[in-house]
Amino acid sequence: MTIDWWTLGLQAVNVLILVWLLSRIFWRPVAAAITRRQDTVEGMLKDAKATQAKADDMLAEVLAAREGMAAERNTLLSEAALQAEGATKAALQEAASKAEALLKAAQLESVHINEANRMVAAAQSAQLAVDIARKLLARLDAGKAKEPFLDQLIDALDTLPAKDKAALAGATGGVDLISASELDSATRMRIETAVAAALDGQPQLNFQTDPALIAGFELRTRHFVLQSSWAADLDAILRDLKDAA
């Protein structure tokens, strides 16, 4: 067995050259590609983590902003509720005041209406009573009540001031003496005598008849009226009742 040292050396050199060549054109490029991709992937992962962190931060900010908005919304809602409650209370209070005022006004109006109604009713009642009395008195014999009314008329003439008496006595055109029924001549004479005595003069009496007097007399000039009759009494009563109402 012999070893060819030239061949051995050549093969060693060949393998060394092959190691050098393959290292340059195969092992290093492929390993560099792997490393490059690993670096790229690591960079992408870092970027992704950074992006994720940014997204998380933004999400946290958004959540915080949303919570702030929710809190602000709740605050605004609370304030609005308070304002609405205050406005409602004020409106209710105002409405209650108005209602109370209206009620008072209505009550006052009702009182006034009732009072007016009562007054109208009282007046109507007084009128009705006077009408009834007038009808009842109309049934009576006016002649029988003549004397008291004549006395009452004379008394009234007596109480007149002297000036009025003189005016009545000297009235131009005479004095109208109205009776409820036609007077006979004796009665007329007695009346003329009594009037002349009461007035200290002799006025001209114009005897007239007015059944509306029911019973009694009425002295009337252009500027003077002296009544003594049931009609006048009833009118006085009616006025008093209406005044009293």
Added chain:
Amino acid sequence: MKSPLDSTILFQLGPVPIAQSVVTTWVIMAVLVLGAALLTRRLDALPDRRQAALELLVDTLDTQIAETTGARPAPYRGFIGTLFLFILVANWSSLVPGVAPPTAQLETDAALAILVFFSVVWFGVRSGGVGGYLRSFAAPNPLMIPLNMLSSVTRVFSMFVRLFGNVMSGVFVIGIVASLAGLLVPIPLMALDLLTGLVQAYIFAVLAMVFIAAALEPGKAPGTDAGPTTFPTEKET
């Protein structure tokens, strides 16, 4: 019959005889270099199938180196990987009719073993300096220095003898069977020879890794990532 231990000289370059194994090695080198150049033309960030296969090969080799040496694989990748690829292609070149695999010649295997021997010295010195490398012979105690020195030579010798014996025997068996039987009969043996070639290439590369790792000072290996690492012995491997 020609002895398998003799090499066939094809021609002379001056005083240098050019054996057939050398020419075959040149062809294999050309194929490997051209193939590598073609395969690594366009390496992209998004790998295609070709690039993925290349990266799988490199990644597997890196994993083997890292698991064996406990160091970053970059300094050893070129040497170990090229040894594996060259031996594998050289072993499988026996399938080409008329081609004798270079690894079936004693000179080629001896050259590979010598390269491994010197690479062990080179990486050992790079790792711990000359003193550190020499101290590695005194492990586990100085009494082992003669044995360790003898072992550093004999293990290299055993490497190339193992490779030479396996490949050469495979070639001879196929040749004998082909001469005795028909054309198709050696095919199973050739398939077996494929497996043997792969296993021998793997064993040679792994043994080279183990020897280099044994010479590295623990924790001081070039590109070491981790601390002290326990390395498998040749026997374990």
